[in-house]
Amino acid sequence: MNTIKTTTYDNFKCIASDCPITCCKGWSIRADKEIFQKWKAAEDTKYICDHVSYKREDQEEIYCMKLDYSKQCLLLDEKGLCNIVKNHGDEYLCKTCAEFPRKKNTINDNIEYSLSGGCPAVIELINKDVDMVNISDFEGDSDDSYPMEYRVRNHVIELMQNKEYSLCEKIWISFSFLNECTLCEYEDDVYDCIDTYKDKETLIDLAAEYRKTKCNRLEAFEEVCQTFYDVTEFYKEEDLYRPYLFELAEYVSEIFPEDEVILDELEIKLFEWNKYTMEFKNYDSLFEKILVSEIFADCVSEDIFCLIESFQAIVLEYIMVRLALFLKKSRYDVQITDADIRDYTSLFIRAIGHNTEGMSEYWEESFDDSILERDYFYMILQ
Ligand code: SF4
Incomplete structure (x- = not known):
């Protein structure tokens, strides 16, 4: 048996009474x-x-x-x-x-150990882990002891750890890759697809596509806010989530009131949002590590469609944390702290990542398909 671990795994210790969002x-x-x-x-x-x-x-x-x-x-x-x-x-x-929060996945001869970011102590450990490649003894997609779907997951991890591109560019490239895998008829086509997405030119083209594509920023902002409102609809009432989410969900309704939208105010919010998303790039390397950990632990299915749903859910966690902290900053005029990042990340991993089935149903109901269209995915990533 081959043992593979995230580098934080052995250092985990529950912080018990100091935990802000106990499990x-x-x-x-x-x-x-x-x-x-x-x-x-x-x-x-x-x-x-x-x-x-x-x-x-x-x-x-x-x-x-x-x-x-x-x-x-x-x-x-x-x-x-x-x-x-x-x-x-x-x-x-x-x-x-x-x-909890330890996870163990056995895939053929490989036993994989990881930690769920649903625990705030894990996010702190990941934050302190300076190493970008946070999985030990991991051979990526070249390891043929894995079934085909896991080699796809392993290649996504490789793409996400590529140092040449920004976090959103890498998410975009990975999503494009997964989409293309769903179109493959035979297993060999999937391996060809992996090879294509190793090619430097392909990655450069996709990153350029991400940078050049234009979308309506206001519509994108509104859609992300609507998703936040929907995702938090039930959680915001629960004791554990309420202090973090309730007022922010109310604030979303104030930004986009049902009756009359005041365009000038909305323009100001949009300006703030655009500025903020640029500043949030400072957390790219932290979120890269968090996303890689979650992909390693949770994109574990022998079905490419389930794999892509899990990937979408993990990316949505990032999108929701980014928006929640914008709402907090904008509403209370406060600076974002490491503790905010830690707590909101854990909360959204619990609400979204531990509820991938619920998210798939939500997408299915909203778009008649649980796999998001590329244009839509691009828009909410903005
Ligand atoms: S969430 Fe993590 S740190 Fe908090 S009580 Fe549970 S295991 Fe301990």
């Missing part, structure tokens, strides 16, 4: 049957079972940790520490809690 809150935490039986079997751990709900769904037994009114696990103490760990040790944690 013990805001989602349904699944417990496994084995640990439930273990808790039930011993007198001193039996009480944990009272904090677990149980149901049967499609022949499946589902155990979930019960949550309080604020959707927080009942076993978290007032300092944000887990009572199971405190009283009985890590070995009594359910799989979900013991593993």
Whole structure:
């Protein structure tokens, strides 16, 4: 077996009570049957079972940790520490809690270990990791021990780590590559496509296409704001997300009111947005590392269409973080901090990346196709 890890993997440590968006809150935490039986079997751990709900769904037994009114696990103490760990040790944690944010994917003879950016401590680690290539023992698309779809993913990682182009240019090139792969009839065509997208001239042409293509900036801004509004519609009401998202979603409605749009004000916002997106390029190298980590961990499907959906979701996380921080800056006249980047990135990775199926349905409903058209993708990337 070949072991491949992101370079941050071994350095991860949960920051527990210092965590700004604990993973013990805001989602349904699944417990496994084995640990439930273990808790039930011993007198001193039996009480944990009272904090677990149980149901049967499609022949499946589902155990979930019960949550309080604020959707927080009942076993978290007032300092944000887990009572199971405190009283009985890590070995009594359910799989979900013991593993998060660690991820493990087994692909033929390769075991891949990575960390989810849904954890803010992981984003901090990635931020500190100076190395651009943050996957050890990774041979990219040349590694034929991977099935074809994974060689496609590996090539996307190579494209995203190309130092010649800006982040958005690389996203554009990668999306174009994935699109072309979906048109291939045979496996060999996909390998030809990989070769084409290794060719320097092809990459130069696509980067130039990205720079030269023009789109209506106001329409693009409005579309990104609308997507933000839709994506946050349910999350903004939840306790965990509310302090970060609720007022920003309201602010979006103020920028684009349903009744009367005041064009002069909109022009000013657009001017601010254009300036801001240029400044945001300062975070290109950080987001390159975050995106590469997410692609490595989550673009794991033996279906090119699922792969491209996951890629779109990961890119949307970046687009939403960029917009959220613009809204915050514009509304409160504050500077963006590293903590803002960390927290909003983790939140959107949870809301979008951990919900790729929901995003695919959203695109399907909005555009009759879960794979975005190139023009549209280009527009929201602006
Ligand atoms: S999100 Fe990460 S740092 Fe926060 S409590 Fe969970 S594992 Fe720990």
